[in-house]
Amino acid sequence: MERDTHFVTGVYEDEDVLLHAIKQVRSSGIQIHEVYSPYPVHGIDDYLGYKRSRLPIAAFLFGLLGTTLALTMQYYMMAFDWPMIIGGKDFGSLPTFIPVTFELTVLLASFGMVGVFMVSTDLKPWAQPRIFDLRITDDKHVMAIDIANNSAIELAKIEEILKSSGASEVNKKSFE
Amino acid sequence: MQVTSSVREPLVTGGKSYHDVTNDVARHVEAKPNIRWFLAFLTSAGVLALGSIAVIATLWEGIGMWGLNKTVGWAWDITNFVWWVGIGHAGTLISAVLLLFRQKWRTSINRAAEAMTIFAVICAAMFPVLHMGRPWLGAYWALPLPNVFGSLWVNFNSPLLWDVFAISTYFSVSLVFWYIGLIPDFATIRDRATGLRKIIYGALSFGWDGAAKSWSRYESVSLILAGLATPLVLSVHTIVSFDFATSVIPGWHTTIFPPYFVAGAIFSGFAMVLTLMIVTRKVYSLEDYITIGHIELMNIVIIITGSIVGIAYITEFFMAWYSGVEAEQYAFMNRMFGPYWWAYWSMMTCNVISPQLFWIKKIRTSIVATFILSIVVNIGMWFERFVIIVTSLHRDYLPSSWAMFYPTWADVGIYLFTFGLFFTLFFLFAKFFPVINMAEVKAVLKSSSDKVNK
Structure with missing residues (x-):
């Protein structure tokens, strides 16, 4: 199970102050655990040094799988397993297979990507998220700093840096 | 801190802070429903109950309960199906296409529009399922299974089968898109709640x-889903139109159908969004989020798509004449001046003439006028499908089998049933779900509010 973890949190009111603060905190050598926001803040990934999400690649691969499955299924059923003459068309008539192929491509790409998203972000109905502050989902941005990961820097110093970066509150939060 | 552009209209008025957005939207989920909600809910549930008598009668007796005859073998069922599917086009169009075009105004209407899409598709799906007669024995016939388990498969050359794939893909992808957007807002309600509500949300x-x-x-998923849903939404009504266009019935056999149906779908979908949003903003006092600016923009989409539909009607008529095919020419003359002339001219008035009134700024920024015209548009779009379907069938190649279509009480009842279902689901949504996407509105608040948020 998880060990006890202790965090210092800085509460920010405005997204531009927050972005500026991230830069300042990182440049003073403090490792940021994560930043929590009520809405997607434009450009925050770059400030935190996050790489671009690879979810589009997952979507593409699932889409490719959908195309392949759809075409294989239709050719197998219509041209190999039980060929029938319908309206004088070829048994394997590609143009009439396109609509279903398109739909299955979209279906598998969407569901596959969303599935990967759920797993990677750990989204599930019984999940117990760590909530640093109840106002995160309302109107506050919260920067969480794991004390154990920043043992080289004094706690008072971290708090001071947060305060000076524009945090309206600096709190402590522990999870079991 | 914030610079307010003097060129762009603000998207959110009233100088809202982030906390105000949360309060304004979440309080409707948290408060006990008022008497008006109960009345509205009970009315629609009553219509649903009344309509289900017709559904039960149809399931019990068979589709002989309907007014179909040997000549007109497809009438209200497919008319209502296409009508509901068309209405179901606005939601995903608003959230997907407008996201790709970076139209920030979508944020306050996308949630309700997507909900409406999902409910409209559920209503649409009622008709093909009921038309199966005994769906409990045979709904799986539409799936690619070996036919009653020899190896005869479904026919992938048939547009009706494409429809099964298109509608079910559209429904499930729209549902997922909608739900992904709801997750952060459910978290907002969770963090404000205690007790049972906290557990549920x-x-x-x-x-x-x-x-x-x-x-x-989340943003990457939304963007890719939007990219996938955009061609999807266009494909759905294209495929619905193939149900007609690939047949050889005069009046149906035209290549213009796919774009014409898609434009018509967006047209009716936006009209339905307007009908519902004008009521919702009033009842929930959300005038600061769904502003006159939003209504005007949606009305502009209605002018554009309404005009495309108008041009399509005229093109279709021209092509019938220009093709030199006598049966085709007769089908169109019969639409205009035959026994169903009143349906044709209702369609022309409601779909082609009335939306042109929105060129006048006073009308497209008037709530009353918009509300009335949005209903007129949907009446017109119902007539469009009725005209295409019934008038093309009722006078076929053999004059001895010409007939008229008269709906029975079961036809009317099932149509009422879907209305009851649609509004019951919508009222439940409006009570238990945040009707506006709080997170996305907050994300555009700073750049688009009319006051400084500091």
Whole structure:
């Protein structure tokens, strides 16, 4: 199970102050655990040094799988397993297979990507998220700093840096 | 701090702070429903109950309960099906296409429009399922299974089968798109709640924590889903139109159908969004979020799509003449001046003439006029499908089998049933779900509010 973890949190009111603060905190050598926001803040990934999400690649691969499955299924059923003459068309008539192929491509790409998203972000109905502050989902941005990961820097110093970066509150939060 | 552009209209008025957005939207989920909600809900549930008599009668007796005859073998069932599917086009169009075009005004209407899409598709699906007669024995016939388990498969050359794939894909992708957007808002309600509500919305929010990493993935998922849903939404009504266009019935056998149906679908979908949003903003006092600006923009989409539909009607008529095919020419003359002339001219008035009134700024920024015209548009779009379907069938190649179509009480009842279903689901949504996407509105608040948020 998880060990006890202790965090210092800085509460920010405005997204531009927050972005500026991230830069300042990182440049003073403090490792940021994560930043929590009520809405997607434009450009925050770059400030935190996050790489671009690879979810589009997952979507593409699932889409490719959908195309392949759809075409294989239709050719197998219509041209190999039980060929029938319908309206004088070829048994394997590609143009009439396109609509279903398109739909299955979209279906598998969407569901596959969303599935990967759920797993990677750990989204599930019984999940117990760590909530640093109840106002995160309302109107506050919260920067969480794991004390154990920043043992080289004094706690008072971290708090001071947060305060000076524009945090309206600096709190402590522990999870079991 | 914030610079307000003097060129662009603000998207959110009233100088809202982030906390105000949360309060204005979440309080409707948290408060006990008022008497007006109960009345509206009970009315629609009553219509649903009344209509289900017709559904039960149809399931019990068979589709002989309907007014179909040997000549007109497809009438209200497919008319209503296409009508509901068309209405179901606005939601995903608003959230997907407008997201790709970076239209920020979508944020306050996308949630309700997507909900409406999902409910409209459910209503649409009622008709093919009921038309199966005994769906409990045979709904699986539409799936690619060996036919009653020899190896005869479904026919992938048939547009009706494409429809099964298109509608079910559209429904499930729209549902997922909608739900992904709801997750952060459910988390907002979770964090404001205590007791049972906290447990329920906690489970619905899937443990959303608002981390920057989660938001980054969320945005990437939304963008890709929008990219996938955009061609999807266009494909759905294209495929619905193939049900007619690939047949050899005069009046149906035209290549213009796919774009014409898609434009018509967007047209009716936006009209339905307007009908519902004008009521919702009033009842929930959301005038600061769904502003006159939003209504005007949607009315502009209605002028554009309405004009495309008008041009399509004229093109279709021209092509019938120009083709030199006598049966085709007769089909169109019969539409205009035959026994169903009143349906044709209702369609022309409601769809082609009335939306042109929106060129006048006073009308397209008037709530009353918009509300009335939005209903007129949907009446017109119902007549469009009725005209295409019934008038093309009722006078076929053999004059001895010419006939008229008269709906029975079961036809009317099932149509009422879908109305009851649609509004019951919508009122439940409006009570238990946040009707406006709070997170996305907050994201555009700083750049688009009319006051400084500091």
